[in-house]
Amino acid sequence: MDYAWLAPVLPIGAFALNVLIWRQMGARKHALSALTTLAAIGGAFLVFLAVFSDASSHLEGTATSSGLHLIFEDTPWFTVGVSPHLYVFAPTLVVDWLSIMMLGVVTFLAFLIEFYATGYMKGDNRYWWFFSVKALFTAAMLGVVLSYNFLLMYICWELVGLCSFLLIGFWYSERANAEAAKKAFITTRVGDVGFFIGLALLFIKTGTFDMKATFAAVESGAIDPATVTIAGILIFLGAMGKSGQFPLHVWLPDAMAGPTPVSALVHSATMVAAGVYLVGRSYPVFHASSTTMGVITTVGTITAIFGATIALTQRDIKRILAYSTISQLGYMIMALGVGAYTAGLFHLFTHAFFKALLFLGAGSVIHSMEPVLSGTGRNPNDIFNMGGLRKQMPVTFWTFLLASLSLAGIAPLAGFWSKDAILVGAYEADAWLPLFVALLTAFLTAFYMFRCIYLVFFGPAKWQVATAAGDHHDSHSTDHVKGRHAVPHESPWTMSLPLVLICVPAIAAGWIGIPGFSAGFAETVRFGPVIEEHINLVLAGAGTLAGVLGIGLATLMYLTPVSGPRLISESFPAAYKTLYNKYYVDEMYQWIIDHVVLAIAAMAATVDRKILNDRIVDWCGPFLQGAGARLRLTTSGYIYHYAFGFIIGIMAIGVVMSGGIPDMRFALW
């Protein structure tokens, strides 16, 4: 298993090759970069397979913990200090079932999404750059997954942030995209400040960033509980930033500004998963403090319901999915908070597949809507501009439907099993409020997903109206000929093939966690002793019922002639507006930035220039000039003035030299 380090290194090599060599190859650089990236990520997937088979036979767990294999534990990167205060920084990697699971998810999804992107990004003049950054992105995420040293994890963590910045701002010509990229980086960075402070607190207690030593110190009580609690909450702050937990979620919907394959990767397996993964990986630190666990539960619960309610009213298909992601991440965090370790990570596992599928499906829809709506000035992402697409895009429709059912938690799809595991976990932890919120969220999730499906794939084809209107408006312009009679059509096979392939895990990924059928997940990815899971029929029924109710309500409102949506939005305008405007969190932050941060900065700048600089520093000049102006009056130009001073001085020296005043002589010598 020592070769696991190849998994992140292969994509890094691909990045270097793309940027340093293929870039110089003229027009061929695009194809070469895409091929190199695909090959590298494919190679990483093969590494995963090899590690997996190795681990199945060699990685022996104990009663209280699953098996653990460390790499580079004794290879220092750099050292500081002198013995006995010698601080060694080693790039330790870990192979255990948690990292193997994530390794598989990331490489599998990244490969298929890259493949999808070869079709989706066709014709972009920075095609090569897209694939280069994607390679780096994958490498950084694999680094997060494999690292068993907080410092190494933080490094990869930051690189993930950088790559998301570059990818979200990929189409930088739009000012809004650039702003979204900046927002993503800075918001996660705010969380990272907390993360780093937490790490530093642990470091000054243990003298190392090594997770093994840190966890041992936490468990043995070598670190005082208060520090563990504070450090835990601060580290969780980092996870909140990356995983889009309330109130640091604001970057996530805006991150839709990137190309859809980026959204798919960011929202399924890589960036947002990193936060949940961090919580899973550092679980000993959190688990040691009930306060920390409470905070995690609270944040997760709020985020789950918060994201779901906002998703109800959004019009942009990608934003609906983005808020859905926020909500589902809240779900996972909540599960981890109540102590359902396996359930939370299980949901991370299954969610990655069906959410990637949803995004790729959405990308497929947008890809086909763009030529139709181009030139009409209407947003190709707006679900109210779509409709009836199931006939034009059957593959996309069926895969999207399947993924939605999985997300809604309908048996026997993947989402059902993981969602059920979370409900059971909350129930067993006696966490009634989270349990209730989880059920409510399940209901809302089913509702907004089917609202989306009905508006996109069923009903009247509003894009025809749109194009007609566009024709009418722009009858004189000639630059949208393409869109005039265009009809949405199914995406090329490079895009639809990944959709079909991801369907397999979206259906079946949950089965490895079916209690009694295959206990693989519960035995391997666990914290503490193996918990024998059993199915709770009441909870399973309630969860499914919530999903079915949500679907039913959506069907009632959007598929039948009842004009429900309009009725509701008009009866509760305030509630509708609040939800549509995402609880005004963005506006609040904007207000804080405008009126607090920038105001303080402007004030400080004024103080610096006007007071510190102009009043104090520059005052030195006039002061010396003034002093000089007064002093120069003594140069009167009269010899007798000078001579008088001269003689007095001579006399003073004479007095001193002759010892006239004994004390003065003492003072001088």
Added chain:
Amino acid sequence: MGYLSTITLAPFIAALIIMLIPSQRPGLIRAVALVASVISFVLSLLVFAGYDWHRAGFQFREAYQWLPDYGITISLGVDGISAPMIILNAVVLLTGTIVSFKIADRPKEFYALLLVSVAGVFGAFAALDLFILFLTYDIAGLPMYPLIVIWGSTRKNYAALKLTLMHVAGSVFIWVGMIAIYVQAGAKSFDLEYLASQAHSLLTPGFQIIFFPVIFIGFGFLAAMWPLHTWSPDGHGAAPTAVSMVAAGVLMKLGAYGCIRVGVWLLPEGAMVWSPVFVTLGTIGAVYGGVMAIAQRDFKFVIAHSSVSHMGYVIVGISTMSLVGLNGAVLQMVSHGLMTALFFAMIGAMYDQAHTREVGIFGGLARNMPWYTGFFTIACLASLGLPGLSGFIPELLIFLGAFQTYPIVGILCVATVALAATYMLRLVSRAFFGPLSQRWASLHDLLPNEWFVGAFLVLTLIIVGVYPTPFLDMINASAAPVIERVGGVR
């Protein structure tokens, strides 16, 4: 002639030769300057390679009698703290020389002054004699005045006067402190090692407590320690490209180096007592520079304030009196020198074309200036402490050092990193992203010499960021004895 004296004298002799070349032959002038900087660079690489990384104490020693009656010897040598500075200075000299090829107005005088200044910096870093250190320190600072006044832009007269006056004000403090130390230690020798050996005998604690702040404030002027930083924005803003690179890249480091070498090393007891005060000033500088940088509208002003912030980290690292922090401070000096050199080289390349440095009026430059965008973005990322680039490891160590002694300071400094992300990404996002306006469509990408400078500095940033081990090994070996004098390693 040893390595160090050759490194120091090469630019100086080149300056003399350049003064003899007729000004009608700018090509020859550039060639001489380039040869001198290449000589210094290659030799400093040799010093770096030949240096025994794990040994404390001074290596590559040279000594020449000068004024024996006053105990002044031209004594040179480097340890793990000054060796990285030497190579940093060589890099800045080389890149500054190359990037200045386009200077058409009186290149002769420009190169002569620049080389004299850099020779002074080399001398100050290599000096093992307090008097020589002070002498070369002033030689390094004074050519800045004509360099800014003649070749500068915007408020150049004001800025040059301010920089020079604040430099000289610092020199007055240092001069007083230096003479006091010399007299107190028996008025026998200016030799730094001799003076350091007196730190626990002739240089009494009472003396150290009085004169440590004098020395520290004196060097703090050049290190842009808050509130003595006000020369930095004006000076960097007005100076021509290569001069900004030298001023921000190495002159500020010279100040911080003096704080370590003369302040902490010679006066450890004073350093212990005053540590909280200077940690506070450093923290204020770090936060203040960050806040200020958000509000700036001029590229150079943003970078200058970020320099104040980063030098605040250095002051914090020095004053924490922890080995980890001091390691970080010295490495941060290297890292910050490289990244500011890159920043100013890039800003200069832009200014030559656009004749403005207003942040807000640019946009979308990534489209027609991809290399420029890449290099500038990498500099920004290094500045905001992205792992894999040079800024991360030193900031990490400084923060850990701060957490060891002053946790509150550590928290404030870490929070400043978020500020750094804000102002740096604002620059990138403003200037390079967004729609490309017609006004800037005609801007072309980097010229070959600028490209070389950019690529070279980016390479150094990556090397220091990915493999800081040799630097940290040598810094650590030499910083440990310094810290042991101030209350032991933690």
Added chain:
Amino acid sequence: MELSALAFYVVAGVTLVAALGVVSARSVVYAALLLILSLVMTGLVYLLLLADYLALIQILVYGGTVSILLLFALMLTPPETRPELNHRGWALGAVASGALFVLLLVSSLADKWPVAGAARHISLVDLGRALFSTWAVPFEVASVVLLVALLGALTIARSTTPGSKIAPRASA
């Protein structure tokens, strides 16, 4: 009191009175004449101090040449129509010189100066020998100084072009 002492007091008294006249006379010509008197009296003091050669030089150089030079200067620069020879600050001068005199008086009389043996006459031969052996270099330097002063005086006093004339500054 021996004769030479009496002579000294008389000569000293006359010298001082003449000197006072120099600094207080209402007319520049009187001042110049009193200066000549004072310089000649100084020569007599030298004589009394057994420095006969010096006395000779004093009377020749000062009493003759210098006085003539001064009178020439006075003639070449006619006094103003309303001769105000002392200016406003004369009291300051009086205070300073008075204080200085007190100091000198105190320091002269406070210490006991060692007077060794009888005064001896120094022959002109000895003086010449000393000047051209021990003091040869300063002697020659002095001649160079005189030469330079001569040339300098010539250069400075030489007539200039009319354009360089600077109008007197309006009194401040």
Added chain:
Amino acid sequence: MVPIEHIMVFTGALFCIGVYGVMARRNAVLVLMAIELMLNAVAINLVAFGTLVYPGQINGMVFAIFVVTIAAAELGLGLAIVLRVYRMRSSINVDDIDLMRW
């Protein structure tokens, strides 16, 4: 012979009179005259010490000769300057020669 103290008092008085003259007089030629008085006082003192305190030694007298020499040179130059100033400013009033004030 008189005690050396008396000679010192005499030369001191002469010197102070010269100082007063330098400070009080407006006419540049009169200032130069006062300077001559001061030089004379110094020269007398040198000779007196040479004769009375170190009898047989010649240094005092040699010094006095040099003083006379320098005095002659100084006077020549001084008068030249006075003449030049007079020609330029039509005045030899030292109060008017104030180009260097402030």
